[in-house]
Amino acid sequence: MIYLNGKFMPIEEACIPVLDRGFIFGDGIYEVIPAYSRKPFRLPKHLNRLQHSLDGIRLKNPFSNDEWKNLLEQVIAKSDAEDQYLYLHITRGVAKRDHAFPVNVPPTVFIMSNPLLPPPAELLASGASAITAIDNRWIRCDVKAISLLPNVLLRQLAVDVHALETILIRDGFLTEGAASNIFVVKNGVLLAPPKSNLMLPGITYDVVLELAAANKIPHEIREITEAEVRTADEILLTSSTKEIMPIASLDNQPVGQGKPGPLFARLHALYQDYKA
Numbered sequence: 001m002i003y004l005n006g007k008f009m010p011i012e013e014a015c016i017p018v019l020d021r022g023f024i025f026g027d028g029i030y031e032v033i034p035a036y037s038r039k040p041f042r043l044p045k046h047l048n049r050l051q052h053s054l055d056g057i058r059l060k061n062p063f064s065n066d067e068w069k070n071l072l073e074q075v076i077a078k079s080d081a082e083d084q085y086l087y088l089h090i091t092r093g094v095a096k097r098d099h100a101f102p103v104n105v106p107p108t109v110f111i112m113s114n115p116l117l118p119p120p121a122e123l124l125a126s127g128a129s130a131i132t133a134i135d136n137r138w139i140r141c142d143v144k145a146i147s148l149l150p151n152v153l154l155r156q157l158a159v160d161v162h163a164l165e166t167i168l169i170r171d172g173f174l175t176e177g178a179a180s181n182i183f184v185v186k187n188g189v190l191l192a193p194p195k196s197n198l199m200l201p202g203i204t205y206d207v208v209l210e211l212a213a214a215n216k217i218p219h220e221i222r223e224i225t226e227a228e229v230r231t232a233d234e235i236l237l238t239s240s241t242k243e244i245m246p247i248a249s250l251d252n253q254p255v256g257q258g259k260p261g262p263l264f265a266r267l268h269a270l271y272q273d274y275k276a
């Protein structure tokens with residue numbers, strides 16, 4: 001069952017008018033929230049980021065955090081899987097096509113849940129492959145906007161060559177992945193690009209940095225050059241749906257030893273404990 005504008009219904013019955021501004025302009029934002037054993041993971045952080053995205057597009061939050069929590073719990077209860085990921089989507093509603101914001105139009109609110117499967121064990125054991133590309137997105141990548149055409153095109157570059165992700169470089173520096181955050185390990189130090197308008201402030205990114213701090217893993221938040229990405233000992237990818245994954249090849253070259261490294265193993269184990 002999905003939630004759409006105040007009602008629960010099977011997804012096959014859910015319909016959006018063609019004049020919805022999400023459809024016409026990509027005028028909306030979204031969130032992806034994992035739920036382990038039917039409990040939303042880091043819900044207050046996700047709701048904070050939802051508010052940041054809404055503020056970024058000047059759209060009023062239709063619900064209080066308690067109302068969101070209640071709705072999400074209902075969606076979780078109506079879904080079969082123990083581990084799920086919730087997709088929340090809010091658009092500026094339905095109005096005659098005009099770029100200017102419509103007045104007094106209710107937003108469209110959609111929530112669905114899908115089973116959350118851990119990344120395949122073989123991929124965690126062997127490491128995934130990634131490619132690089134120039135980050136050609138807009139400069140409000142901190143807003144989780146539904147207008148994802150650049151991300152879609154960038155991710156497809158990876159899919160075309162059977163790689164998992166496209167790692168983005170802007171003006172010679174690492175930003176993030178097409179749908180993930182990226183960390184680099186160099187000489188035993190975990191390096192993370194600083195949050196800015198050029199990347200999505202990942203909730204999993206925060207978890208990894210907190211785990212590093214709590215477990216005395218050397219880490220540094222600073223700009224990472226393209227050259228540092230190319231000569232990394234390890235590259236790690238994080239997202240709510242992929243958790244933490246090792247990248248073992250980049251642009252067809254091995255990363256470090258060409259297999260998952262010790263910091264990946266450590267952080268992956270810590271993450272599994274933390275989410276349990």
Ligand code: PDD
Nearest residue numbers: 032178179180181200202203204239240
């Ligand atoms: N994407 N950067 C981008 C561009 C992303 O799309 C995502 C997540 C992340 C990681 O953020 P988090 O750890 O909060 O999931 C970083 C989601 C999963 C998606 O679009 O499906």
